[in-house]
Amino acid sequence: QIELKHGSHRIGKRTDAVMQKWRGYGLGQFIHWGLYAIPGGEWNGKQYNGAAEWIRSWNGIPKSTYDSLIYKFNPVNFNAEEWAVTAKQMGARYVTITTKHHDGFCLWPSKYTRYTIANSPWKKDIMKPLVDAYDKQGIDVILYFSVMDWNHPGWRYDIKTKEDSIAFEGFKQFTRNQLLELLTLYPTAKGLWFDGTWDKSWIKQAAFADELETEMRKFRPGLIIGSRFRADENGKRHFDSNGVLMGDYEQGWERKIPNKIEDVHGNDWDCVMTVPENQWGYNKAWKGHIKTRNELLEMTAKCVSLGGNFVLNFGPQGDGAIRKEEKQLAAQIGDWMKTNSEAIYNCEYAGLEKQDWGYFTKKTGSDKLYMIVFNVPVSGALKVKLPANTSIGKSYLLAQPAQLLNAEEISGTEYFIHLKNTAAGNPFVVVLEPTAKK
Numbered sequence: 540q541i542e543l544k545h546g547s548h549r550i551g552k553r554t555d556a557v558m559q560k561w562r563g564y565g566l567g568q569f570i571h572w573g574l575y576a577i578p579g580g581e582w583n584g585k586q587y588n589g590a591a592e593w594i595r596s597w598n599g600i601p602k603s604t605y606d607s608l609i610y611k612f613n614p615v616n617f618n619a620e621e622w623a624v625t626a627k628q629m630g631a632r633y634v635t636i637t638t639k640h641h642d643g644f645c646l647w648p649s650k651y652t653r654y655t656i657a658n659s660p661w662k663k664d665i666m667k668p669l670v671d672a673y674d675k676q677g678i679d680v681i682l683y684f685s686v687m688d689w690n691h692p693g694w695r696y697d698i699k700t701k702e703d704s705i706a707f708e709g710f711k712q713f714t715r716n717q718l719l720e721l722l723t724l725y726p727t728a729k730g731l732w733f734d735g736t737w738d739k740s741w742i743k744q745a746a747f748a749d750e751l752e753t754e755m756r757k758f759r760p761g762l763i764i765g766s767r768f769r770a771d772e773n774g775k776r777h778f779d780s781n782g783v784l785m786g787d788y789e790q791g792w793e794r795k796i797p798n799k800i801e802d803v804h805g806n807d808w809d810c811v812m813t814v815p816e817n818q819w820g821y822n823k824a825w826k827g828h829i830k831t832r833n834e835l836l837e838m839t840a841k842c843v844s845l846g847g848n849f850v851l852n853f854g855p856q857g858d859g860a861i862r863k864e865e866k867q868l869a870a871q872i873g874d875w876m877k878t879n880s881e882a883i884y885n886c887e888y889a890g891l892e893k894q895d896w897g898y899f900t901k902k903t904g905s906d907k908l909y910m911i912v913f914n915v916p917v918s919g920a921l922k923v924k925l926p927a928n929t930s931i932g933k934s935y936l937l938a939q940p941a942q943l944l945n946a947e948e949i950s951g952t953e954y955f956i957h958l959k960n961t962a963a964g965n966p967f968v969v970v971l972e973p974t975a976k977k
């Protein structure tokens with residue numbers, strides 16, 4: 540056990556109601572929107588090969604030219620209600636929205652920099668209508684905030700000189716001011732999703748970041764902060780020098796999903812995922828492998844089956860409209876969730892041996908089990924292994940509860956659930972109501 544001043548301040552999951560609600564979300568939406576949506580991954584007809592929201596870091600577009608995009612930001616088709624309704628139709632229970640990405644452009648009228656929406660042709664606050672619209676749909680809001688800020692003169696990748704140190708002190712106060720400003724302006728936001736915290740300059744601020752986290756939690760009791768915000772005094776991120784999770788949930792699952800329960804170390808976590816391979820901001824070229832509805836449903840089921848949430852990214856266009864491909868996916872996912880969300884919302888790791896046909900989830904606070912089936916065996920029989928002294932009371936398709944399925948006991952703890960005709964190509968849910976063995 541290493542003595543730490545700025546390590547994790549809690550061992551084990553939070554047990555308060557706000558975090559319990561977060562744990563049960565199951566499915567969320569990520570929104571990446573800002574100046575980068577205007578070029579949309581290309582400049583002067585040339586494609587940027589990186590992620591569209593990183594185009595400023597490309598030598599294909601002069602930094603000053605990128606920075607002057609603020610004078611072009613006028614999203615005439617922006618409609619907060621439409622975005623929130625799209626998320627509602629998808630079945631998202633929470634949304635994480637970029638208030639400020641790495642380029643430093645603020646979607647709210649921050650008092651601490653001129654590089655904000657207030658000085659764009661749009662002028663008006665973007666965050667307020669978004670927070671209100673999502674709140675109105677009953678979708679909780681998490682504010683994404685990038686500590687790294689390419690626009691601020693005090694930003695440094697590392698602190699090497701006295702000048703660096705003086706400049707970064709100013710940057711730290713600016714960061715604190717903006718965070719308290721966001722919590723003041725948008726009091727219904729449930730949490731902060733930090734990004735851009737991997738550089739040495741920030742990692743060296745263990746004491747400052749620890750103090751700031753404490754101050755924010757005091758300012759907004761119940762605030763949810765992930766493991767990406769701060770490092771301990773030994774530079775350890777996500778997990779401190781004793782291997783204890785920093786923050787309230789693990790934020791390491793960016794475009795990847797844990798494979799087995801041991802990978803999540805008993806912590807809360809969420810996986811944030813792009814539809815294309817690696818595009819968070821709007822990219823004109825809808826290129827490379829685009830994940831299908833079934834792939835995204837399987838990712839959702841896998842995350843919930845391992846005790847996490849799945850957060851799907853949308854990158855609205857520079858004019859404020861959501862691209863049609865993303866709208867279609869939201870509708871397709873929502874269509875499936877209409878029938879099957881009982882197996883996703885307020886569900887958790889079932890503690891059963893993984894089977895090839897798909898994923899188990901368990902309703903929190905109940906014994907009810909769900910089998911989310913993606914691969915029907917040619918035998919039509921789904922294998923289930925239950926704990927000793929447990930048997931299957933009832934089993935049925937969630938979509939047709941009146942139609943009981945035959946659960947054949949193979950051995951003391953193994954069963955075959957015999958399916959009748961099931962529609963190919965469509966994932967479905969079997970419900971198991973276990974009982975104690977007589």
Ligand SMILES: C#C[C@@H]1N[C@@H](C)[C@@H](O)[C@H]1O
Binds near residue numbers: 571590592734
């Ligand atoms: C790297 C990186 C960033 N982290 C993701 C959540 C996106 O914001 C991407 O730009």
